Amino acid sequence: MRSLIAFLVLLLLLPFAACISETDAPDGDEGTLVIYSGRRDVLVDPLVEMFRAETGLNVEVRYGTDAELLAALEEEGENSQADIFWANSAGALGAASNAGLLVALPDSILQKPEAFVPSSGLWTPVTSRFRVLAYNPQTVDVETLPASVLELPGMSDLQGRIGWTPTYSSFIDFITALRETQGEEAAATWLEGMKSLDPNAYASNTPMLEALEAGEIDVALTNHYYVARVLYGGEEGEHEDEEEEEEHEEGEGHADASLATYHFAAGDVGNLALVTGAGILSNSDQNAAAARFLTFLLSPGAQAFAAGEVHEYPVIRGTVVPTHLLQFDEAMALSPVFDFEGLRNLEGSLDLLREQGLL
Amino acid sequence: MSVAPGLRDFRWYLWGPALLVAIGVLVPLGYLVVRAFEGDASELSRLVFRARNARLLGNTLGLTAGVLVLTSVIAFPLAWLVARTDIRGKRFLTLLGVLPLAVPGYVMAYALMASTGTSGLLSAMHLPRPSGYVGAWLALSLYTSPYLFLNLRAALLGLDPSLEDAARSLGYSNREVARYVVIPHLRPAFFAGGLLIALHVLGDFGVVSLMRFETFSYAIYLQYAAAFDRVYAAWLALMLLSVTGAILILEMRLVQGRRYERTGSGAARHSQMSALGRWRIPAYGFVGLVGSAGVLLPVITVLHWLGRGTQRSHWNDLLHALIDSCSAALPAAFIAVALALPIAYLGVRKPSKRSRVAERIAYLGYATPPLAFALAFIFFTLRTAPFLYQSLGLLIIAYALHFLAEAIGPVRSALYQAPARIHEAARSLGRSPLRAFFDGTFPLLRGGLGVSMAFVFLSALKELPITFLLSPIGFRSLAMGVWGAAGESLFSVAAPYALVLMATSSIIVWLLLRDDRNRSLKPFG
Numbered sequence: 001m002r003s004l005i006a007f008l009v010l011l012l013l014l015p016f017a018a019c020i021s022e023t024d025a026p027d028g029d030e031g032t033l034v035i036y037s038g039r040r041d042v043l044v045d046p047l048v049e050m051f052r053a054e055t056g057l058n059v060e061v062r063y064g065t066d067a068e069l070l071a072a073l074e075e076e077g078e079n080s081q082a083d084i085f086w087a088n089s090a091g092a093l094g095a096a097s098n099a100g101l102l103v104a105l106p107d108s109i110l111q112k113p114e115a116f117v118p119s120s121g122l123w124t125p126v127t128s129r130f131r132v133l134a135y136n137p138q139t140v141d142v143e144t145l146p147a148s149v150l151e152l153p154g155m156s157d158l159q160g161r162i163g164w165t166p167t168y169s170s171f172i173d174f175i176t177a178l179r180e181t182q183g184e185e186a187a188a189t190w191l192e193g194m195k196s197l198d199p200n201a202y203a204s205n206t207p208m209l210e211a212l213e214a215g216e217i218d219v220a221l222t223n224h225y226y227v228a229r230v231l232y233g234g235e236e237g238e239h240e241d242e243e244e245e246e247e248h249e250e251g252e253g254h255a256d257a258s259l260a261t262y263h264f265a266a267g268d269v270g271n272l273a274l275v276t277g278a279g280i281l282s283n284s285d286q287n288a289a290a291a292r293f294l295t296f297l298l299s300p301g302a303q304a305f306a307a308g309e310v311h312e313y314p315v316i317r318g319t320v321v322p323t324h325l326l327q328f329d330e331a332m333a334l335s336p337v338f339d340f341e342g343l344r345n346l347e348g349s350l351d352l353l354r355e356q357g358l359l
Numbered sequence: 360m361s362v363a364p365g366l367r368d369f370r371w372y373l374w375g376p377a378l379l380v381a382i383g384v385l386v387p388l389g390y391l392v393v394r395a396f397e398g399d400a401s402e403l404s405r406l407v408f409r410a411r412n413a414r415l416l417g418n419t420l421g422l423t424a425g426v427l428v429l430t431s432v433i434a435f436p437l438a439w440l441v442a443r444t445d446i447r448g449k450r451f452l453t454l455l456g457v458l459p460l461a462v463p464g465y466v467m468a469y470a471l472m473a474s475t476g477t478s479g480l481l482s483a484m485h486l487p488r489p490s491g492y493v494g495a496w497l498a499l500s501l502y503t504s505p506y507l508f509l510n511l512r513a514a515l516l517g518l519d520p521s522l523e524d525a526a527r528s529l530g531y532s533n534r535e536v537a538r539y540v541v542i543p544h545l546r547p548a549f550f551a552g553g554l555l556i557a558l559h560v561l562g563d564f565g566v567v568s569l570m571r572f573e574t575f576s577y578a579i580y581l582q583y584a585a586a587f588d589r590v591y592a593a594w595l596a597l598m599l600l601s602v603t604g605a606i607l608i609l610e611m612r613l614v615q616g617r618r619y620e621r622t623g624s625g626a627a628r629h630s631q632m633s634a635l636g637r638w639r640i641p642a643y644g645f646v647g648l649v650g651s652a653g654v655l656l657p658v659i660t661v662l663h664w665l666g667r668g669t670q671r672s673h674w675n676d677l678l679h680a681l682i683d684s685c686s687a688a689l690p691a692a693f694i695a696v697a698l699a700l701p702i703a704y705l706g707v708r709k710p711s712k713r714s715r716v717a718e719r720i721a722y723l724g725y726a727t728p729p730l731a732f733a734l735a736f737i738f739f740t741l742r743t744a745p746f747l748y749q750s751l752g753l754l755i756i757a758y759a760l761h762f763l764a765e766a767i768g769p770v771r772s773a774l775y776q777a778p779a780r781i782h783e784a785a786r787s788l789g790r791s792p793l794r795a796f797f798d799g800t801f802p803l804l805r806g807g808l809g810v811s812m813a814f815v816f817l818s819a820l821k822e823l824p825i826t827f828l829l830s831p832i833g834f835r836s837l838a839m840g841v842w843g844a845a846g847e848s849l850f851s852v853a854a855p856y857a858l859v860l861m862a863t864s865s866i867i868v869w870l871l872l873r874d875d876r877n878r879s880l881k882p883f884g
Binding site: 075079172202206216357359 | 409410411414472475488490568569571581582583584585586588589685689692737738741745748749805809812813816827832833843844846847848849852863866867870871873874
């Protein structure tokens with residue numbers, strides 16, 4: 001028993017040792033910029049490090065899903081220490097706007113992105129991505145895939161072979177776009193049709209693509225960069241190999257990979273363009289530093305990180321997109337044309353998903 | 360000397376902590392109820408009477424029942440082998456049976472998923488990739504089986520052999536002795552272990568979400584993490600709470616009047632060991648299967664991750680995660696033991712209705728599914744004590760209150776073994792009750808206190824949902840490191856976190872077993 005207690009005491013000493021070695025870390029909230037990030041840490045930490053090194057400002061990040069952080073912000077109200085809400089989806093930013101959590105951004109920030117700026121001016125887009133269908137070329141003949149995501153429920157030979165993420169923020173944005181472009185009836189019918197194919201529901205995209213590679217499913221509704229990350233690496237630190245990329249045409253992938261990207265016909269809602277974005281919270285007492293961070297996110301360096309490491313599309317002009325991705329204009333041409341402000345109408349999509357028993 | 364009941368007997372240092380526990384557990388739960396009734400009546404009835412809730416209930420109960428069956432199949436033969444047969448390497452086999460305690464459930468789930476399917480470690484064996492019910496059932500059973508194993512082992516070792524001798528002298532065969540004497544005597548141990556396992560299954564969120572099996576816990580998490588709907592989350596939490604409440608009551612009914620422990624502490628003879636004979640090979644095969652699934656598989660999976668990716672996590676991050684983990688889990692372990700001591704003392708030395716209530720409240724904290732517990736704390740602190748919100752202090756308090764029940768069992772066992780006469784002798788020498796306790800009884804309790812601390816520490820180290828919801832900004836425990844990186848498929852980054860987590864836990868498990876002199880180590884007395 002003595003050794004057990006000795007071991008526990010040893011572990012107890014660790015934090016104290018850390019305190020001594022870390023006396024230089026500034027304490028308290030004075031001058032600390034607090035970011036609530038709906039994006040995963042691996043996509044955010046490197047950028048925060050860059051910002052810290054560049055500005056010397058102290059930044060702390062709380063991670064969670066968009067919904068978790070929105071719930072936290074609403075619960076916290078006046079007590080919130082958060083300065084910036086950096087979300088994965090336009091829906092969450094729209095909900096934050098609707099709840100009056102965000103302040104209007106200065107024009108100097110809103111002028112930077114070339115597309116997707118909301119008319120409210122309450123948040124700025126940071127990166128964009130596109131919905132795609134990922135498939136296993138070894139088990140699915142690309143010729144048999146439908147021209148529209150709306151025809152997917154009719155693919156009875158895909159029974160039990162489809163993966164989707166009905167509770168994931170990008171998917172919920174897609175449902176909002178489906179309602180906006182096709183109407184409530186059509187959206188409900190689509191969901192019912194999909195359910196009759198007995199799809200596998202995943203909590204997020206990465207495990208879904210793992211499952212696709214492992215042979216659990218053969219097609220998956222996802223975002224373009226999840227496929228790109230599996231095929232071409234990325235924020236794992238592997239360096240992009242320029243020569244390696246040129247052989248691969250979009251939609252083909254590695255010769256031995258059991259994963260490829262499929263785009264529906266041009267203008268189909270299945271190719272929807274989506275954005276991630278950030279806004280400054282009305283509770284913030286760090287407006288200047290927060291604006292500086294947003295400006296940093298829209299700087300060429302940060303945008304290049306998003307393009308090169310995360311495989312998302314930059315929103316400012318002049319950033320180089322990896323060759324294995326469609327060029328931005330091509331991808332935009334595939335996406336349906338509709339008013340992106342409509343993505344604000346998140347509540348209706350949640351109700352629909354609840355009615356369908358998916359949430 | 361009997362102690363007269365009443366106010367004279369009220370000692371602040373005994374009842375104070377008990378009262379604190381009651382407030383700490385009940386008030387946030389009360390707040391959860393208040394929260395659930397926000398929103399208008401039609402909305403509420405729509406939320407409560409959803410067909411989905413019935414499905415969640417069915418899934419949750421089905422999973423709990425399945426896990427109870429499979430853990431019995433694993434734990435009972437294993438406990439029998441190490442306690443009652445002449446199998447060799449018992450210490451090692453015992454360690455093998457207990458080590459899954461050091462493997463977090465979500466790592467077990469990842470291990471099962473990573474080793475199967477067309478691209479898995481064992482792809483040559485063409486095992487289907489487990490998911491849904493089967494996946495959750497396997498992963499949960501493998502990692503919770505030690506709770507039952509430890510309880511059954513302790514019961515088998517503690518069984519008075521004279522009972523069996525008596526039965527034999529009456530002409531019963533060995534098989535009949537097992538059926539009519541031994542197995543009925545194992546019931547309390549089975550219920551205690553089974554209760555623990557049921558509570559773990561009900562509260563589990565990591566395994567079910569990875570295996571995509573929709574239980575109440577998973578649904579609560581979805582509501583909070585995806586659906587922007589906190590009222591429904593509160594309702595789901597209450598529904599889950601009523602399920603755990605029902606199971607607690609059921610267990611109480613089943614256990615009632617079934618205490619068969621040996622009375623007196625005279626020298627117990629060791630039970631007769633049966634020779635395995637031709638069963639030796641199958642016995643080793645069984646142990647090998649259980650050991651490779653429960654211990655080897657996760658370890659190999661994590662080592663495989665380590666070799667797979669190009670990126671390593673930084674030593675610095677790893678050290679910080681270990682420090683963060685310890686800075687929350689260790690104080691929580693100390694506080695839990697400090698609170699458990701007076702509650703256990705009241706239960707053993709001054710049993711009364713009130714002391715039983717105090718104990719039950721501690722169990723209620725443990726039985727509250729961690730997500731519901733954490734949600735209750737968020738709702739409560741933001742409204743009443745916002746300065747506590749997102750502080751390390753709150754996380755520590757939440758851990759301590761949630762895992763308190765794990766600390767009570769070992770302290771209580773130790774108290775039963777410490778003769779009350781020592782305390783009385785010290786009192787008669789003029790010591791105050793408190794002095795008498797610390798001079799006389801406390802030194803005898805140190806072993807039990809150490810075990811309590813280790814149990815709480817182990818649990819807090821692996822804990823995920825409470826940590827997620829309550830941790831301060833920038834706090835990053837080992838468990839969060841594993842979960843976050845593995846969720847993004849950055850397995851090479853997750854691996855070192857998982858290794859440090861499992862190594863720390865394994866050392867504690869090993870030390871616990873090594874020091875287990877009277878061979879009665881068990882969670883919950």
